[in-house]
Amino acid sequence: MRRERGGQRRSNRGGGRSSRGRGQRGRGDRHGRRHPRQSAESGNQRERIAIESGDLVLIDQFMLANPQFIEKMSAALDESADVKTDLITEYGGKVINVTCGTYRIERDPFAYTIIVHPEGDSLDSAPEVVKEATDSIGEINVDTRCLAMLDRELLDDSSLLERYQQLWFSGQDKACRDLLRDNGGAVRYGFRRDGDELGIYQVPGEDIICLWPKNIEELRAQNESQGEQPEA
Numbered sequence: 001m002r003r004e005r006g007g008q009r010r011s012n013r014g015g016g017r018s019s020r021g022r023g024q025r026g027r028g029d030r031h032g033r034r035h036p037r038q039s040a041e042s043g044n045q046r047e048r049i050a051i052e053s054g055d056l057v058l059i060d061q062f063m064l065a066n067p068q069f070i071e072k073m074s075a076a077l078d079e080s081a082d083v084k085t086d087l088i089t090e091y092g093g094k095v096i097n098v099t100c101g102t103y104r105i106e107r108d109p110f111a112y113t114i115i116v117h118p119e120g121d122s123l124d125s126a127p128e129v130v131k132e133a134t135d136s137i138g139e140i141n142v143d144t145r146c147l148a149m150l151d152r153e154l155l156d157d158s159s160l161l162e163r164y165q166q167l168w169f170s171g172q173d174k175a176c177r178d179l180l181r182d183n184g185g186a187v188r189y190g191f192r193r194d195g196d197e198l199g200i201y202q203v204p205g206e207d208i209i210c211l212w213p214k215n216i217e218e219l220r221a222q223n224e225s226q227g228e229q230p231e232a
Contacts, residue, residue: 014114039149048119050102055081055152056103058114058200060121061176061187062144066091070161077156084152094138094200095152099205105149105188112191112216114198116149116209123159133201133210140198141210142190146177147198147211150185157183 049056063069069091076083085095102119106126113130115123123129140147154160160183167175177187189197189214198211 004105004178012115027136029228047105047107047181047188048184049116049149049151049186050096051100051106051151052184053081053105053153054097054100055085055157056096057088057152058100058211059088059091059092059098059147060140060142060143060144061146061148061150061173063091063093064148064161064166064180065165065176067165070158070165073155073161074158075223081152084155088152088155092141094140096137096200096202096209098209101207103207105186105222109191111213112210114147114188118207122210129203129208130210130212132203133208135202135204136199137202137209139214141195142198142201143195145190145193145195146173146187147190148180148185148187150180150183154180154183155187 024122038158057197068085072087073084088095099118103116104119106115106117106123107113108126111127111130111147113126115126115129117129160179164179167173167179180187192196199214201210201212202208203210
């Protein structure tokens with residue numbers, strides 16, 4: 001498998017905008033809904049993660065609004081990175097050391113995989129990358145269907161977390177996600193409406209992180225037997 005590094009870095013904002021005019025509609029089903037593949041590709045083009053601390057945080061989106069989590073993070077503001085990592089782990093998150101830079105997310109709802117990789121790397125074959133991700137580095141539960149991905153240093157911004165919390169408890173879920181995006185974070189859905197238990201794997205020696213459901217074969221068989229489309 002060949003991965004090429006290079007190319008110009010693109011801005012976190014405005015990526016992947018469609019060139020279709022306003023009067024044109026994307027291809028979807030007869031009800032006007034987009035196919036899961038189209039929705040996934042749209043998200044893949046949009047989402048970026050800016051890592052400045054060298055620590056990538058994966059955590060359920062709700063935890064960023066959890067009052068106890070916010071209180072403990074605020075109290076640990078002057079503590080070491082290890083103390084903060086322990087707190088993130090306590091609330092179901094995972095901290096992964098990666099090289100500083102901008103990362104893209106490739107989510108495939110048909111293969112049930114999420115790949116986080118440096119923006120300058122071109123992945124020739126996502127299935128081959130997944131096969132190479134042999135280092136198991138933990139797991140994460142996504143109860144709200146949405147996984148937040150961000151730089152650990154963002155959690156030192158108490159005002160950001162308070163704003164996120166206000167938006168969350170006022171029912172503005174999309175505004176929460178946009179707030180993370182505007183601050184260099186990203187969000188991606190899991191694969192089931194009732195939540196996922198995702199295994200986290202890394203390609204040895206590379207800053208490539210892969211996630212997929214621990215019950216992936218059961219999930220595939222269930223959807224095939226019921227004739228269901230994967231979650232977009």
